[in-house]
Amino acid sequence: MSFTIAIIGRPNVGKSTLFNRLVGQKLALVDDEPGVTRDRREGNARLGDLEFTVIDTAGLDEGAKGSLTARMQEQTETAIGLADALMFVIDARAGLTPNDRAFADFARRANKPVVLVANKSEGKHGEIGAMESYALGLGDPIQISAEHGEGMSDLYDALRVLMPEPVEEPEEFDDDDVIVSDEELAQRPIRVAIVGRPNAGKSTLINHLLGEERLLTSAEAGTTRDSISVEITWQGRDFRVFDTAGLRRRSRIEEKLEKLSVADALRAIRFAEVVVMMMDAQNRFEEQDLRIADLIEREGRAIVLAVNKWDLMERKPHLISALRSDADHWLPQVKGAPIVAVSGLMGEGIDRLMTAIQDAYAVWNKRVPTAALNRWFEQAVDANPPPAVSGRRLKLNYITQTKGRPPSFVLFCSRADAVPQSYLRYLTNSLREAFDLPGTPIRITLREKANPFAHKRRRPS
Known part of the structure; x- marks a missing residue:
């Protein structure tokens, strides 16, 4: 079982910077504004030969019962409960506050090993603040600069004492020598990003999937800032689900912090395999929804449309079929994408949503046999030949699939730059229908077939 360390301390002392340093990636948002981190975030950390799980937490702060600040502190208390040890971080430049x-007493009451970390200790002012921290009674401070990577060897020594001795494992074969079967691939977690406009109910949905209040929710838009990943097992299948910040129109984004949150959400989309785009049932298919869906298609991710807050809708006949019709009308580039009515609060439609995610993932990975592909191609071209351009007909030779994830094809032809986009759309829609590829992005790349006579010069007349 992995050794777990929670990073705690008041806001803006550099906890997220230290978290990023330990995991070796910029996973957590970092800004000078206090209170950037709200939800707790876990990561696999490495320091020298030490490997452990590290939890980034919201800054310890006092708030009225039921307020967002109070619930952030509850998340921190949960992280402390899960941890085997704590790293209590102070700002050495600011000195003790x-x-x-107050929170040093809180850490002591947790009855767990505590490592006192004096961050931002570089320079003369940092040295003075680090000396003050002896007054906390938490032992010798480890002076570091998480931003510049200074003092990591001292931190290693402090953590080495707390952690159990590593278990010697038998030597393993190189991964390059291991053949991974299709069954093993099928057991790998599906990476899913939940995206949408602010206040669409993304965090509420994930909390219902987890069966606990893992992510902060609020009626106020913009509660989620970081893209937080959680592990979910649903009916024997593993998923890694990313909660993301709401995506507003670029013209409305003014604050630097929101720009960072949006950039983090876009990274989550690029990392995901399936993207669930959530819409408010009462305000669905708005302009920003269409922009987000177009972004997902351009990134080449499998897409599932989720219409949330369905419990607030008046139930009318044929309402679900009307959703299907609206989706195909407004999003022709992902025609046939699964659309599911859900209620993240009440748990309605969750089974259908998880099934739709697995179906979309399977289609996204699909490969078409070359023989069947070229039989389709001949029939499609015979039924609707490409138009002549500048009085010269276009010759389409053959097509082959180069990869899945998403399904991508190369079409060999003459005069690739002259093939109209309208004809490519015809081929794409025909492919989608012939090989049951609903909703997934389809890529067709044009390539000119080599002319064996191109090197011969025309004889002079």
Whole structure:
């Protein structure tokens, strides 16, 4: 079982910067504004030969019962409960504050090993603040600079004492020598990003899937800032689900922090295999929804449309079929994408949503046999030949699939730059229908077939 360390401390002392340093990636958002981190985030950390799980937490702060600040502190308390040890971080440049002293008592009451970390210790002012931290009674401070990577060897020594001795494992074969079967691939977690406009109910849905209040939710838009990943097992299948910040129109994004949150959400889309685009049932298929769906298609990810807050809708006959018709009308580039009515709050439609995610993932990975593909191609071209351009007909030779994820094809032809986009759309829609590829992005790349006579010069007349 992995050794777990929670990073705690008041806001803006550099906890997320230290988290990023330990995991070796910029996973957590970092900004000078206090209170950027709200949900707790876990990551696999490595320091020298030490490997452990690290939890980034919201800054310890006092708030009224039921407020967002109070619920952020509850998330921090949960992280402390899960941890085997704590890293209590202070800002050495700012020196000790009353909050540092109060929360040092809080850390002591947790009855777990505590490593006192004096961050931002570089320079003369940092040295003075680090000396003050002895007054907390948490032992010798480890002076570091998480931003510049200074003091990591001292932190290693402090953590090495706390952690159990590593278990010697038998030597393993190189991964390059291991053949991974299709069954093993099928057991790997499906990476799923939940995206949408602010306040569409993304975090509420994930909390219902987990069966706990893992992510902060609020009626106020913009509660989620970081893209938080959680592990979910649903009916024997593993998923890694990313909650993301709401995506607004670019013209409305003014604050630097929101720009960072949006950039983090876009990275989650690029990392995902399936993207669930959530819409508000009462305000569905708005302009921003269409922009988000177009972004997902351009990134080549499998897409599932989820219409949330369905419990608030008046039930009318044929309402679900009307959703299907609206989706195909407004999103022709992902025609046939699965659309599911859900209620993240009440748990309605969750089974259908998870099934749709697995179906979309299977289609996204699909490969078409070359023989069947070229039989289709001949029939499609015979039924609707490409138009002549500048009085010269286009010759389409053959087509082959180069990869899946998403299904991608190369079409060999003459005069690739002259093939109209309208004809490519015809081929794409025909492919989608012939090989049951609903909703997934389809890529067709044009390539000119080599002319064996191109090197011969025309004889002079």
